[in-house]
Amino acid sequence: MSGSGGVHALVRRAHEERVLAILRERGGLSRAQIAARSGLSRTTLSEITSELLARGAIVVVNTDARDRAGSGRPAELLALDPRSGQFLGVDIGHNRVRVAVADAAHEIIASGVEEYRPARPWPHRLAAAVGLVDRIAREQGINLAALQGIGVGVAGPVPAGGSRADVLAAFSARFPAPVLVDNNTRFAALAEAGHLGRNRRAGETGNDAEAGDVLYVRLADGVGGGLVVAGRLVSGAGGVAGEFGHVKVDPAGGVCRCGKRGCLETVAAVRPVLAAAGVDNLGELAVRRHEPHVRAVIDDVAEALGRVLADAALILNPEVVVIGGPLPFAVPEIVTGAAAVIRAEMIPGEAHPLVRPAQLGDDDGARGAITACFRQSPLLTDYPNPRVPGSLS
């Protein structure tokens, strides 16, 4: 943190988010109503709403005569601007780009997808991504002049050095907002955690203040994952937290693309599963999954995955373990099988995590990228919230 400017900016942002959360709950409130609900002074609130109006995050929705109370001037009613994009989430995959746009209160107001040939080079993917954003804004009538943050998730290894700079440059050149770049699987983990938060807390806090400790693993071409601890995405010291795929599950196993032997990825990624089951694709795997030979392969995957997740759950004590990606989508028995292994490995008598399949669709990365943007404000999520836990050891 640098200087008191940082603190003041932080407080202003906390106030803003408070006002926006109130306006998401119910649009069309007067400043007096917002002041009463927020606990902010009239003076402070007036500064906040002026700023939000100037930025295009909120609008005056009426000054209609029917709302006049008594003989004075009508009270202006304020609401979120349903057409003002404040956060942009982009997920640049191997064969498509997904985009989602959220308003100031974090609701998705526009989205889209564009496919391209697999493994198209970075400059082409970036051009497709920026082009898709522009098209969505144009076709869905979204104003992007007031963007507060941009999150860009990328599939596979995050491009290092020059390529990474290309990602930042492509979006920075087009939009005057800060850009976050991360792995799209980790963004998906954050989205699943947020999804949970909304479901569980609906009506409780009145906003989607995501919470919870979540392990997320994704079984696809590779095996990746992400961790959410106390509502925040864990990066790790080197930015590679969540590498469930490279935990050793079979010391005598095959060589992994990482150079080690017997990694979870050599057992639980799509390709080795199809090969072991002797099928050509996930559709065939799904259809034939109850045949004994195929079922045995699936049981082995569930067992290996369950053991890795059980160890991680003992150490991290998550509320939820989410298993996503095309493989468990085709074969849900992988989730139930892994859940049984995890249950058996937890400490008897202590609460066990909920183990569930991923609930979001292909837009999970874009949604998580948006979540990552507004999570940059720590004030609303974790102060002051001391935990006073118990422990066995």
Add this chain to the structure above:
Amino acid sequence: MSGSGGVHALVRRAHEERVLAILRERGGLSRAQIAARSGLSRTTLSEITSELLARGAIVVVNTDARDRAGSGRPAELLALDPRSGQFLGVDIGHNRVRVAVADAAHEIIASGVEEYRPARPWPHRLAAAVGLVDRIAREQGINLAALQGIGVGVAGPVPAGGSRADVLAAFSARFPAPVLVDNNTRFAALAEAGHLGRNRRAGETGNDAEAGDVLYVRLADGVGGGLVVAGRLVSGAGGVAGEFGHVKVDPAGGVCRCGKRGCLETVAAVRPVLAAAGVDNLGELAVRRHEPHVRAVIDDVAEALGRVLADAALILNPEVVVIGGPLPFAVPEIVTGAAAVIRAEMIPGEAHPLVRPAQLGDDDGARGAITACFRQSPLLTDYPNPRVPGSLS
């Protein structure tokens, strides 16, 4: 967070911590000098220093004539009060209680220990703890009237229900400050992370703004641990994060006190190691540790510990892995052996964590309890600090 009062309190605290950090760097500064270094306005600073003076956190150190500049009134010089305890850390173990007191700038200004018979009941331990605090204050001339926070670490299972309430009640009745209770092993993890922070950042930030992602495991009567992620202690959803001791390392192993079979604790706690080595105590183990039979036992412990920590390190991507407790203190080869296993399991070509023995002594729990208290202010530690990592999967 509740209402704007919460935000204002937070900002005031951030300002305070800024001023205190400056005064720890160099005591005896005028308000003008503090204003220049902090970037705070004279008005804001005056409010802050008045509050700190009233609370007894800082004192006027001179108004000596030799400091008069020109002909006006001398500028009051302010400094930390070296006798004002602001944070209290207590570690209530099986056979002793440790206490440490820190000033407003987080430096330890007094400490002490009192032993009692092992497994003394809770009311006696609590009375001993509060009595020790009073004695330290009296004998070392520490004023505890202005305590800002109290952290109490307890060995073994954190007492639940009534016993837990007893811990809170014993300290709340005696001191008008918020009380945090947690497992003392987790507090030790936080202390080791802070220790690292101070070492690495000395001269860089000028304060002990702890940082880093740390795995901490402790091999003692049991095997416990703690996780620090982005500078914060991980509690987990149920408050039991860090249970390295109950990860399965041998499916055919012995029954653990937790009810499962083959937990790391059945292999790497003090008692099973002494039994397997055929020695009576840790002193004998240390002396005979190079005998082939004993060495083989130690190698097995290092291998099992290393595998558990390697899996955790792949998932959490820590900067440092710390191995503490009386067992590795007696047999440092456990640390070097586990380090070799961890190195071999990391993803080739990516940075590996530093694996090191614990560096703090028996006061680690009390120190960590203090750290946990002042960590309740999130402002100074992690805003805005987005990470923009790369990833393999």
